[in-house]
Amino acid sequence: xxxxxxxKQHAPILAVGNAIVDIIALTDDDFLQKxxxxxxxxxxxxxAADAARLYERIGPATEISGGSAANxxxxxxxxxxxxxxxxxxxxxxxxxxxxxxxxxxxxxxVPCYDPEERTGNxxxxxxxxxxxxxxxxxxxxRHLLPEDIDPERVAAADWVYLxxxxxxxxxxxxxxxxxxxxxxxxxxxxAFSLSDAWCVERHHDELLAFIDDHIDLLFGNQIEIEALTxxxxxxxxxxxAGMASEVAVTFGEEGSVVVSGTExxxxxxxxxxSVVDTTGAGDLFAAGYLHARQLGGSLEDAAMNGTAAxxxxxxxxxxxxxxxxxxxVPFRGR
Numbered sequence: 001x002x003x004x005x006x007x008k009q010h011a012p013i014l015a016v017g018n019a020i021v022d023i024i025a026l027t028d029d030d031f032l033q034k035x036x037x038x039x040x041x042x043x044x045x046x047x048a049a050d051a052a053r054l055y056e057r058i059g060p061a062t063e064i065s066g067g068s069a070a071n072x073x074x075x076x077x078x079x080x081x082x083x084x085x086x087x088x089x090x091x092x093x094x095x096x097x098x099x100x101x102x103x104x105x106x107x108x109x110v111p112c113y114d115p116e117e118r119t120g121n122x123x124x125x126x127x128x129x130x131x132x133x134x135x136x137x138x139x140x141x142r143h144l145l146p147e148d149i150d151p152e153r154v155a156a157a158d159w160v161y162l163x164x165x166x167x168x169x170x171x172x173x174x175x176x177x178x179x180x181x182x183x184x185x186x187x188x189x190x191a192f193s194l195s196d197a198w199c200v201e202r203h204h205d206e207l208l209a210f211i212d213d214h215i216d217l218l219f220g221n222q223i224e225i226e227a228l229t230x231x232x233x234x235x236x237x238x239x240x241a242g243m244a245s246e247v248a249v250t251f252g253e254e255g256s257v258v259v260s261g262t263e264x265x266x267x268x269x270x271x272x273x274s275v276v277d278t279t280g281a282g283d284l285f286a287a288g289y290l291h292a293r294q295l296g297g298s299l300e301d302a303a304m305n306g307t308a309a310x311x312x313x314x315x316x317x318x319x320x321x322x323x324x325x326x327x328x329v330p331f332r333g334r
Contacts, residue, residue, distance in 0.1 A: 010157065012082055012159065013158065013161065014160050015069035015085050015162075016087070016166065016175065017067055017069025017070060017085070017161075017166050018068065018069070018087060018120060018136075018165055019089050019120065020120045020121060021065055021098055023124065024063075025059050026127075027059065028127060040131045040133060041198050042133075042136055042195075043198075044137075054135055061123075064319070065097060065320070066280075066318075067122075067141070068193065068282075072161060072283045073287070074102065075283065075291075077107055078105070078287070079291040080325075080329075083107055085107050086150065088114055089112070090114060090140040092118050092119055095118075108153075112148045119140055120137055120138045122135065122136040126317070130277055131278060132278055136165070142170065144172075144175060145174075149175060155183075158187070160188060160189075161191045164224075167199065167207065189216040191215070191217040191219070193283075194218070196224065204227070207228070211228075216246070217293070218243060218246075219250075220282075225249050228243075237249070237259050245260060247259045247260070248285070250306075255269040255307070265299050268307075269307060270308065270310075276314065279317075282310075284306075285309060287306070288310070291305060295333040301331035309321075312328055
């Protein structure tokens with residue numbers, strides 16, 4: 001098929017990641033300590049029974065379709081863009097809800113299924129300081145295989161976006177390598193979100209090599225980038241500058257810094273935002289950023305859009321926008 005025709009038939013931004021349903025509950029530091037959880041981090045629950053037992057111990061919860069990369073592509077569509085997603089579900093009611101939600105949001109999604117596993121879920125515990133602590137049972141999504149990744153959709157994309165959480169899956173490294181091989185020698189650019197500092201620590205050397213070899217655009221918050229580089233402050237930014245063509249580092253209420261070679265662009269966080277839940281802040285920053293870059297925006301345009309999208313998401317519970325981001329992001333194309 002002619003490449004120009006193929007690109008028109010598929011979304012210009014394609015994410016590969018975990019198909020997860022978020023279960024969000026309010027809690028306190030005492031509960032986290034009693035459960036032995038690292039506040040602000042993510043732990044994997046290998047056994048579905050462990051996830052079920054934790055679910056029984058939490059308070060009232062809200063169930064919302066989630067997954068880091070899935071949140072990002074929903075955000076891109078909300079910004080006014082086009083995006084697709086690849087992720088694996090179980091043949092169950094929860095999986096049907098996930099597929100319905102993401103397609104209803106306007107994302108190009110063709111489900112693939114694991115017949116043996118249930119759809120993954122993530123129990124997100126939000127403390128009064130708006131920090132989120134995640135407990136993830138990957139379920140079917142951990143069985144995403146390289147052959148589940150459609151080469152035609154990858155070839156049609158301007159950007160392919162990977163999430164660090166996916167690297168924890170047994171075939172995660174193989175899926176990453178497969179995507180990198182598919183775009184080798186093409187104009188498609190590869191973006192990657194570190195996702196979680198503990199994920200970085202678990203796979204540090206492998207992820208560092210993959211970033212050095214393949215990544216054009218790297219996303220991470222301060223803690224994740226510190227885990228990757230082993231450094232802090234300006235030394236951290238110096239170190240990360242050589243890892244990818246551009247690196248977007250978020251610092252919470254202190255804003256963000258985009259590093260590209262010797263260039264550093266600093267953008268302040270939105271002021272006057274009542275922070276309710278930081279779940280999805282990084283996902284939506286990436287959404288606004290990628291949308292602007294795909295439209296030809298500058299690094300500053302991208303960081304400004306990411307900041308606006310993240311500000312919306314932290315103002316309410318859940319990692320999906322409650323109002324159209326297209327009315328909030330400052331850069332909408334030239």
